[in-house]
Amino acid sequence: EEEDPMDYSFDSNTARAATVESPAAAALPELGFEPVARPELCVRLDAAMTGPGGQVIAISAPAGTGKTALVLDWATRHLARSRPDTEIAWLTVGAGGTTGDEINITVAQSVSRSAESGRALVLVIDNAHLISDPAAIGDLEDFLATAPAHVTTVLSARHDLPLRWHILELPGRLTRLHATDLAFTGTRAGQLTRRHGCALSEAELTTVLRLTRGWAALLRLAAVHVTTHPDRAAALTELECPPQPLADFLADEVVAALPGALRESATALGVPESFTHALAARLTGATPDPITELTRLEFPMTATARDDEVWYTLHPLLRAHLLASLRRGGDTRLHALHHAAASWYLATDRPMAALPHLVRAPDAELLSRFLRENAVRLVLDRHGTSLFEQLRQCRSRALDDPFLGALRVLDALERDDAGKAIVCLDLLFRQPRRSGQIVPAGSIAPLTLAASAGIARATGIGLSDFRPPAPFPESGHPDIDGYAVGELGMALLARGDYDEGEQLLNRAAALSDCAAIPRLRVRAATRLALAAGIRDELGPMRRQAELAVALADRHGLADSPDGRRALAAAAFTAYLRGAGTEDARITRFLAAQRLPDPTTGLPSGRVTDVIAQLLAFDDSEDAYTGAEALRRSAVVLLRGPASLPALSGRLLPHIVRVLIDVRATNSVRLLTDQAEAVLGHSADTVLARALAVLPERPRAARGLIAPLLVDVEAARPLETVTALVVDGVAQAALGQPGAARDTLERALLAAAPDQLVRPFLDVPGAGTLLDAHIGTLGQHNEFAERIRRHPRLRRKSAQPRLTPAELTVLNQLPSGRTAAQIADVLGVSVNTVKTHLRGIYAKFGTGTRADAMELARRSGML
Structure with missing residues (x-):
């Protein structure tokens, strides 16, 4: 009699069950311990008995998963309470196979006796996978198809028999349970280990469950290993590579059961962490690939949909066992399999998945080519730490290459660790000058220049003196050059060289297209949007921001730092055009940007956080707290070495408006003083001061903005519109309605091309000015009316409450x-x-x- 090693239960002689004697029938199994009750599964088995016609329960799972224990406990203990009149007939198929005649006699006698007694019958056929006689299988199928309604047949097997299952599934007569249903979790797993005298702590049980996935036999063996080991922590670590008892179980009960060729294929599938049908075919050379047959045989693996494909993952302990057997067989086959896996991943553009196999395949040329073609992309995708760690673990000589040294600097900058970037760059410069094996020597210079520019921008040290060399050294690799040119362009923007900086950013965008690195392209478009925003060119800003968001969405980067910056740029352009939190772009950005609690969180000083706080202010539950949190974040942004002064300045008038709304007069003064200390006497600081004094001192406000209106044609649109609205409101307050109307008309003329609504919402008194002159503004009346109807437009006098x-x-x-x-x-x-x-x-x-x-x-x- 062949049984699963863990398919045991308590002595059932005392259980209330009727067994049917026949040439093949045996007494119910007598097992050495009481099983863990599984009421949640027993309820499912109960429910299976209530369907139409003769019901069939197929329990298919590997050895040692607790099939027999579950069925025996349900049939003898659970049914004795829930259905006490049920008869039980139990047939265990032997290792030599049970003949069709024996099965037929057992079935016939069982059904006949239950029919005579008028009782329901549960017919259990255990080890059903051992039925190999085609005639016996055919007879069993005929019986299942025509079984009386009072008969429930339970087939417990390591894998399905070759039956026409659809004739049972279509009328709803089939219930299936698999290994995932039988797996022990949480409380049940703890009960199982304690019942066998192997109590584990909560942390130990969590680790054991992660490795065993609740497989009963492995769970028990692992618990025994941990509890009998003198060093339990070491024992848990040893489980990663199955100790001998677990390895023997997997070898004898799982792997050895496979046919020879299929066993070799399954061993090869232990090399990758997961695999598709295509990768399985590449590794095994089998046509068709072995996945379908392994699935039919209930080989322990799970399927997950990912990237529009189905990926299969072996049970972790089984995979570790297969890898260990490959290592014992010598390096030749293992290296060949790693090489095949790496080549397949590279051919399907999955460089990070290829890396673990590349470092284990002794092919220095393939590794060098991989690093040359993919290392920059991996660093940009925040995989730099994993890249360097895997190279370190395999003691790769590539780590000494100057190309990898330069990438360490870029990796630190990508993770906002300027201190480490400085150290890594210093170490790179201290190394003896030599040619690397991965990229030509000329490729290192653009990377070191990019690193220097990034450090200068991140720390503010040396930024004012930073000058890109002429001509700029190019490597000929679009990924390296695209990254380097982009960093130089941002450094120039940060120091105020807008024309040259924007030229470099446009070149970086073109190079990133050639490099086909999505993150680099998203970054380039976002940076061009920022450059356009600094120039107040809302049309180009909006187009570049929308392009960046579309690229981020297309390549799954929306939740990355680059994706969130793209969302911020798109949301801010919508904000300038009058949109509020009801706008989808703003709503999406605010949902993606995780803001700190304004009452307890420390300001980060990131420009995306400041923009998010600004855009969320109008819907703040506590306006004053929100305004003060925004002011603190703005101060940190202004003082931060990594800020773009021009961008910080563009935000300043909007932030001052928020503070004016909550009457935080002192905060307005503090912020404008701090901004002027950093930005100097710029148009943005002038507008901020003018907004602050406008309600009480309109003449002073006019004096402040007068220089901004000297050459309106050369000025920035947002700056011009804001200054004109301030001037018009001040003129109205000073009793000059005609001049105020003319100034308002000029403001509308300047705002109309880009639909700049925000200045009218930000300037105190703009609503009253529009109300006073609506209908007198000629071609601008329609635009003015749309602004007047804006829900965020502020007016000095409240509207009377009319019915x-x-x-x-x-x-x-x-x-x-x-x-x-x-x-x-x-x-x-x-x-x-x-x-x-x-x-x-x-x-x-x-x-x-x-x-x-x-x-x-x-x-x-x-």
């Missing part, structure tokens, strides 16, 4: 109709209209229609 009926009458006043005519239009009495008019006049504090209309316009209600 819906009063609002309806108010909207009729500009028509010039009399009260009687309005009554006819609305279908109400003239007295009703007059009553509403009196209410309108009273709420506006006036006694005439003309004054009411003027006040309604000023408050934005008309």
